[in-house]
Amino acid sequence: MAFVNLQNVTYQYPLTKTPALQNINLQINEGEFVAIVGPNGAGKSTLCYALAGFVPHFFKGEISGTIEVADKESSKSTLDEWVLNVGLAFQNPFNQISGAKYTVFEEIAFGLENIGVPREEMKSRVEDAMALTGIRDLADRSPYSLSGGQQQRVALTSILVMQPRLLVLDEPTSQMDPIGTREVFGTIRKMAEDGMTVVLVEHKMEWIAQFADRVVALKDGSVLLEGKPNEVLTSTLLAENGFGISRYTSTAREGKKQGLWKKENLPVTLDEAVEGFKHNA
Amino acid sequence: MHERLSFHIKRDSLIHRLNPLTKLALVLALVVVAFTAPWYWTPHILLLLAIIPLSMLGRVFPEFFKTATRLILPAATFLFLMQAFFQPIGEDVIFKFYFLDITQESLMFAFRNAMRVFVMVSTFTLFLLTTHPSELMSDLTRRGLPGQFAYVIISTLQILPQMQAKAQTIIAAQRSRGLDTESTFLKRAGSVLPLVGPLVFGSLVEVEERAIAIEARGFTSKHAKTSLHEIPDLASDKFIRWVLLALVILSIAANLWLS
Ligand SMILES: Nc1ncnc2c1ncn2[C@@H]1O[C@H](COP(=O)(O)OP(=O)(O)OP(=O)(O)O)[C@@H](O)[C@H]1O
Ligand SMILES: [Mg+2]
Numbered sequence: 001m002a003f004v005n006l007q008n009v010t011y012q013y014p015l016t017k018t019p020a021l022q023n024i025n026l027q028i029n030e031g032e033f034v035a036i037v038g039p040n041g042a043g044k045s046t047l048c049y050a051l052a053g054f055v056p057h058f059f060k061g062e063i064s065g066t067i068e069v070a071d072k073e074s075s076k077s078t079l080d081e082w083v084l085n086v087g088l089a090f091q092n093p094f095n096q097i098s099g100a101k102y103t104v105f106e107e108i109a110f111g112l113e114n115i116g117v118p119r120e121e122m123k124s125r126v127e128d129a130m131a132l133t134g135i136r137d138l139a140d141r142s143p144y145s146l147s148g149g150q151q152q153r154v155a156l157t158s159i160l161v162m163q164p165r166l167l168v169l170d171e172p173t174s175q176m177d178p179i180g181t182r183e184v185f186g187t188i189r190k191m192a193e194d195g196m197t198v199v200l201v202e203h204k205m206e207w208i209a210q211f212a213d214r215v216v217a218l219k220d221g222s223v224l225l226e227g228k229p230n231e232v233l234t235s236t237l238l239a240e241n242g243f244g245i246s247r248y249t250s251t252a253r254e255g256k257k258q259g260l261w262k263k264e265n266l267p268v269t270l271d272e273a274v275e276g277f278k279h280n281a
Numbered sequence: 282m283h284e285r286l287s288f289h290i291k292r293d294s295l296i297h298r299l300n301p302l303t304k305l306a307l308v309l310a311l312v313v314v315a316f317t318a319p320w321y322w323t324p325h326i327l328l329l330l331a332i333i334p335l336s337m338l339g340r341v342f343p344e345f346f347k348t349a350t351r352l353i354l355p356a357a358t359f360l361f362l363m364q365a366f367f368q369p370i371g372e373d374v375i376f377k378f379y380f381l382d383i384t385q386e387s388l389m390f391a392f393r394n395a396m397r398v399f400v401m402v403s404t405f406t407l408f409l410l411t412t413h414p415s416e417l418m419s420d421l422t423r424r425g426l427p428g429q430f431a432y433v434i435i436s437t438l439q440i441l442p443q444m445q446a447k448a449q450t451i452i453a454a455q456r457s458r459g460l461d462t463e464s465t466f467l468k469r470a471g472s473v474l475p476l477v478g479p480l481v482f483g484s485l486v487e488v489e490e491r492a493i494a495i496e497a498r499g500f501t502s503k504h505a506k507t508s509l510h511e512i513p514d515l516a517s518d519k520f521i522r523w524v525l526l527a528l529v530i531l532s533i534a535a536n537l538w539l540s
Contacts, residue, residue, distance in 0.1 A: 049493075052497065054493055054496075054497075058492075058496065079501070080499065080501045080502045080503060083496065083497050083498070083499055083502075084499070084502075085392050087497065088493070088497045089494075089497075090490070090494075092490060094487075095487050095490035095491050095494060096490070096491070096494040097494075098436070098494070098495050098498070099434045099435070099436035099439050099491065100415070100418075100431075100432050100436050100439070101415060102414070102439075104507075106415060109509040111302055111498030111499050112501035112507070112509075113506050113507050113508055113509060114498060114500050114504070114506055115502045115504050116504035116506055116507050117503070117507060119507060119508070119509065119511065122509060123505065123509070133512075144439070153496075158498060159497065159498070162498065162499070180446060206535055209308070241493050246440060247508060254332075255367075260346055
């Protein structure tokens with residue numbers, strides 16, 4: 001059976017009139033890297049919370065259907081058990097700083113202290129995780145003194161260090177520059193190849209096309225489309241439903257109307273676009 | 282932004298290496314002795330023969346001196362003046378200021394009280410200078426203080442400067458939209474109201490997110506917690522704590538006996 005298995009999940013926040021998630025069915029294999037896309041309010045963050053156990057254990061409201069990760073069912077588990085398997089990092093890095101630690105090193109160790117990892121192992125795991133995300137030189141800084149992008153790296157590292165089997169990331173690179181984003185995507189890709197399952201919410205289509213195995217497009221709480229990155233990201237359905245589209249895709253689509261793009265498939269990344277326009281010549 | 286959010290000065294010294302609980306015991310003992318010992322000059326002697334030498338032993342004398350003279354001394358002086366003027370004790374007036382009489386007794390009384398407060402605040406300063414807050418909390422949690430309690434204390438200590446910075450940002454943002462924050466007091470009080478919304482509501486959302494973030498990192502895990510820093514608690518620490526306890530008992534006993 002799939003490592004992550006959502007069956008008919010419908011969820012409504014308290015005091016709201018429409019469900020934030022509607023009849024979601026989603027299966028993800030171990031080691032798969034799945035990207036979630038969708039316009040604002042589509043339910044992407046809510047889906048992340050559902051995977052990470054915060055829906056329904058933290059946010060109340062009405063939920064139906066089943067959420068399973070690693071053969072355990074969320075509703076039959078407790079949040080503190082659940083987070084041992086599923087790690088969550090989200091967009092605003094400032095609010096992810098524990099606030100109880102004075103250095104980045106201590107901040108990253110916080111989760112390991114909580115779950116009772118012995119001191120020596122803790123230190124080496126923190127070192128390794130910092131090396132992985134390239135923040136070794138920040139070890140002695142105060143987490144509050146960092147830039148947004150650096151704080152996002154710290155937030156990501158703080159979760160990676162816990163070695164979750166499922167990593168859920170809600171726009172983890174929103175404050176990073178392109179170089180930083182590339183590095184972080186590279187790291188996440190490598191983690192997935194080493195067997196970690198990754199679910200990532202991201203608006204930058206070009207990055208998704210390069211790194212993800214599969215894309216799920218959410219709209220109004222339901223899955224609109226699902227499949228290989230290039231198929232989903234170039235679908236006309238996305239453009240019609242107000243999704244962000246890669247500029248290379250829109251350029252080529254326009255070009256196709258004018259007979260300037262002759263290939264069957266539309267590009268998502270710059271390289272694909274260059275390749276396709278060369279193909280014409 | 283704020284790189285340093287605690288008073289703590291990272292140095293290696295005998296005092297720094299003491300167990301945090303030992304230092305806390307030292308603070309409490311000095312305060313209790315300063316307030317209970319029946320001899321007039323006790324607080325003065327404690328300052329000269331205990332606190333100042335300890336600050337040197339802890340290699341934080343310059344910082345200690347700065348805080349003591351700039352912060353504690355003015356406060357103690359104010360206290361001294363208030364008590365010297367308004368304490369209606371004693372007969373022999375040595376100084377008259379309009380309707381206020383200053384007597385020998387009120388001077389002595391005020392001097393001792395100011396000194397006691399000086400001792401109290403300065404030992405606490407010494408404690409903060411030589412103790413890392415996370416070490417204190419790790420040590421106290423290991424001894425049974427609930428983790429949530431420690432978290433609230435430390436995060437409050439850290440969050441206050443953040444809140445301040447954010448209020449500044451909001452003020453700047455609203456002022457740039459024409460908010461008047463500089464005229465008369467009443468006007469200003471009225472115009473500060475629009476700050477409350479963003480600050481409080483923003484904080485609520487933040488509290489929720491932060492709760493999720495620490496929960497995601499196993500904060501409520503039922504495992505026994507471990508600690509990154511090893512906090513030594515040597516035989517000498519225990520010995521010092523017993524000596525301090527003895528001093529406190531002696532001081533209280535002397536107070537009851539002699540008065
Ligand atoms: N805590 C909450 N309480 C009530 N309703 C909420 C809450 N959080 C989100 N919602 C609602 O649920 C719906 C889905 O929101 P969600 O945050 O999951 O969207 P999103 O896809 O992550 O959007 P964005 O791209 O802006 O991050 C929205 O209609 C939103 O208003
Ligand atoms: Mg979101």
